[in-house]
Amino acid sequence: MLYHRKRKSNKKFFITVIILFLIIFVSSLNSNINETSSNIANTVLEPLNKVLYQFNASIKNSFEDVFGSRKTRQDVNRLEKENKELTEENANLKSTINKEQFLKDEYEAINNSDSKYIKSFVINKNKTPYTDRFNIDKGEKDGIEKGDIVLQAIDNEDYYTGIIGKIVSVGHSTSTVETLISSSNNVSFVNSESGDYGIINSFFDGKFEGYMLEIEGEVNKGDVIVTGGIGGVYPRNYYIGKVSGVDISQDGLKKQVTVNTDIDFTHLYRVLVLKTQGEENE
DSSP, rough: HHHHHHHHHHHHHHHHHHHHHHHHHHHHHHHHHHHHHOOOHHHHHHHOOOOOOOOOOHHHHHHHHHHHHHHHHHHHHHHHHHHHHHHHHHHEEEEEEEEHHHHHHHHHHHHSSSSSEEEEEEEEOOSSSSEEEEEESGGGGGGGOOTTTEEOOOOOOOOSSEEEEEEEOOOOOOOOETTTOTTTOEEEEEETTOEEEEEEEETTTTEEEEESTTTTTTOOOOOEEEEEGGGGSOOOOEEEEEEEEEOOOOOOOOOOEEEEEETTTTTOOEEEEEOOGGGGGO
């Protein structure tokens, strides 16, 4: 009986050992299979991954070559916008200077007076509706000097040109013009009909506004207003415009005047820089 039990116990032991051995063997076999499968997969997929990576890189490079990076596209969009604005500006310029009347007025201003002018193009100006400063394409190398008077040819029976402003700074090839409508200074004027003086102190809705120095000063609608030369801001006798309105201020202390100008300060493209004065400006 005891022998039978001992044999039975040994048999269970051997079975257990065999089962454990089989489990270890199968586990080892699975590990080898997994490793082999992984190696096979890596061997097969690695070239494919390289091809896909190169393809994606090629697509990305091609996209950036065509469309550029985000920053490049932003720069391109900005430049395209600026180019469009310059193209429109240039088209307006050509339209203006190619008008028969404009060319005729400019020709008469240059050839029918003793004054010497330098023709200049406006190359940029501020973005306000009315330009108080702008640059021209002439500078020191062209003989431009600070203080030179800047005019534009106009269609007027008595005056060939109207005053725009003066040169306030000069570079080698460009200069800056401060216009008559700048708020940085008041401009004296004289009524060419009566000889009475006044001051222009503002520009509104395309018209100059000011007042007579003396409330008794004579001024009427239609009178021609020219620079007065007081204060040294502008010399005397440059055409400004014609009186379009006369009123007494609410406090009764000033005679106010409104002056229409022949110059469109919203569209300045070509101007004349005065270099020598003829008799008409003396």
